[in-house]
Amino acid sequence: MPLFExxxxxxxxxxxxxxxxxxxxxxxxxxxxxxxxKLLSVFAASGTSSSGSSLPSAQSSCGSGFS
Ligand SMILES: [Zn+2]
Structure with missing residues (x-):
């Protein structure tokens, strides 16, 4: 489930x-x-394992600096 900011x-x-x-x-x-x-959509920022959902072209640049 996508996490939005x-x-x-x-x-x-x-x-x-x-x-x-x-x-x-x-x-x-x-x-x-x-x-x-709505700001960027973040996919559950911590944790590497995404269970099951493979998005083929999710390579958008997330280049806005947030610290
Ligand atoms: Zn308010």
Whole structure:
């Protein structure tokens, strides 16, 4: 399941959310605003083993520096 990173444009809070489908509404856990913008999609950043799902062309450059 893809893990997406969002940023709230109301309170500037960054959070991560597991979304089952891209239509699901994401709200900020802090201020409950729906004005969130999706950042990069991260695939469960820690851990190397992905069980089963092989995406053939997932070689997008994830080159935005986040530390
Ligand atoms: Zn917020």
């Amino acid at each position: 969002y940023k709230c444009s109301e309170c500037d809070h960054k959070f991560e959310e597991l979304v089952a489908n891209s239509e699901s509404k994401v709200t900020c856990p802090k201020c409950a605003s729906e004005k969130v913008s």
